[in-house]
Amino acid sequence: MTRTFRPFYGWWIVAVSAITLLLAGGIGYYTFGAFFTPLVEEFEWTRAQISLSLSIMGLIGLAGPLFGMWVGRYGARRIMILGALLMGLSFACLGFTFSIHYFYAMYFVAAVGQMAILHIPVLTLVSQWFEKRRGLATGIAVAGLGLGGMIMLPLSAYLISVLGWQWTYRILGIAICSVLVPLITLVIRNSPRDIGVLPDGDKHTAVESHRRTPPCERDMQIQRWTLSSALRTSTFWLLVVTFTMVFTGTSSVIAHAVPFFVGQGFSNQVASTTVGAAVGVSILGRIGTGYLSDRVPVRYVSALFFMLQAGGLLLLIAPGTQASIPAFIVIFGLAMGGLFVLEPLVIREYFGLDSFPSIYGGLWAFETLGWGAGPYITGYIFDKTGSYNTAFVAFIFATLLATVLVFLVRRPRLSAT
Template identity: 25%
Template sequence: MTQDRIRAAARYEPDSPYAWLRLAVALVIGTVACVGSWSVVVVLPAMQGEFDTLRSGASLPYTCAMLGFGAGNIVMGRIADRYGITVPVVMGALLLAAGYAAAGLSHSLWQFALAHGLLIGVGSAAGFSPLISDLSHWFRRHRGLAVVCGASGSYLAGVVWPQIITWGLAHHGWRATHFGIAIAALVVMLPLAPFFRRQPAAATLAHADSRSAGARSDLGLSANQLQALLCVAGFACCVAMAMPQVHIVAYCGDLGYGVARGAEMLSLMMLLGIVSRIGSGFVADRIGGTATLLLGALMQGVALFLYLWFDGLSSLYVVSGLFGLFQGGIVPMYAVVIREYLPARQAGVRIGLVMSVTVLGMATGGYLSGVIFDYFSSYRMAFLNGLAWNLVNLAIVCWLLLRTRARPEQGAEAAVR
């Protein structure tokens, strides 16, 4: 009987086959749930014509969706910490279905925006930070890889959904397309939710808490101080990130290439972003989350700089691909850093808080880029604005990395003396 219990416990150990199966199911959930981050990007030009508004006005539903997504990451993360991940997944499915149905019935911009902010954004959050925090408990040796793979659901959504929605807009109109998304969320997410009922063992959480406390002591910052720094860095990096992701479809339309080409670039960006995310997971498991975060932020700045110099159709495909390849691993690295330095039992709410701030950065960057475009009638200044925010992120992450390396050396010198 004792051996049976030992074998049963080993079956659910970190990095076990069950953990990898859990990751695969989480990836499916994330791909469906995170449609809320991308559908409004594809329909942005259609909404501008439907509701007779400026580009900044048409960007408002995206901003509302991101605000709802940000708040949802905190709320859903807190629920996951307390009750497990099954409850947020069920809630997310119901909220997405209600939100897309309400969006399909909207007759004004404010109704469309509210549906995204109060329902769609919050529902989509169930497929992001709660899943990431849950997966981080089920992996030890391959935590970085598991976290970025789980976070890749949002990018898979960016690969798959823009093409589906573009097809739906062309053949059935935007209202029917939104109703179809509502049905898809219910059909996929609800049957898979019970799979996540098992929770990590108490011994696994205790071991993780002990390791993070030691690492935080070496860093020389309190948990809340580090949390605040990561929030500022995450906000800055995502203001920069939002410009290409939110406006590439509209940008291609303005250049005369058509929104379909922009949707293809967005899908390419997200596809290579998945490659970047998985690659960053391998790197993080070897050099640490902070160093990997710095590398990603530096390369994102390079890609934003290239947008200033190339606006031909072929070159935009290349630069958009590079942008996706460079920045894909940035946001999940914040979750990896949190699990390295902050308490495991608070992973859901702490990861949710940082993810919500990154989403707030995306919302701010998306709206701010629209405002800058309306003022200058050009996206050039919007790209420069993104570069400036990226430098803020670089400065913070670089300081953290230098502090991480300096503290152990100082400790060693003190021991010698």
């Protein structure tokens, strides 16, 4: 009697997580640059004014611990469905923009939805479903974000050129709701326990699984970190400072790369395709980071990708920028991909899984100040100087400093209370 092979259901979770990040992440993170120049031409807003919408989106990250608590209490599935509805409807409403304040309000609602559907719930899901192959599974899931940027950014630029920015916003919003809501509802399950299996599809009993767990991870399971206990460690705050400095530069390039290349003489379509290519390369960075982190200490992997980001930024300000574009696409693309995977792996490494959603949300709440401020500061500097160079140089130094700081991070010990 032949046995029918059934793949571990966790890989379906990874697949839907990747599709979610492809669509919602690709639209929410990367299409902004395609709308930048059309909005300037339509309303004569400054770059700082437009960039402020991203800062508003970033400030929603301050509610990261709250979202983490909701994911822990209600499960990722419910939160993601609500997030898809909010994000889709708000993007559709952006197609009716008539003032800067309306524009800000819709991006605020979109940010709430984006926070509910992207990193905290998705990475919590992957961490629940995988143990031995968590790095690889995380890399594959988050690769969807890179694929989304590679597809959605140039596609948005094309739709804008054919249909206009208003209808493009509406189409993107409808796509989020019509695809993700049914997909998440039908496929996502919060943990392996929901269908009576173990992480990784393991056949061993819970006792055997515990015996095979590495000692450092067993210690973290016994210690049971919480957000409040993590906040009392220097490790947490070093991670906040390190990743904030890095992500400030990352978010600024994501927001301003398209108008930067337009300023170099490219059309909006070509500039969007160029940045989309870098985001496409980031897929390799995401999967590569997951693969490396399963084999190399995460601090070394972090330092590698921090230095890649600094190198990519350097290429933007180097003489003969157009000639260095292929190198920028590869180097910054790899860095961008790796950075989105590193943080959850770092949290798991130092704090375990017991309070992963709340600790990740807490870390993101502080880092979002840099993520949100970076694009606005960059736009303001351009409005005052007519150049992005000053901002990019500052981000290079910040990223190099973060490379040093990551080696100061040590595994924390839970204080007795």
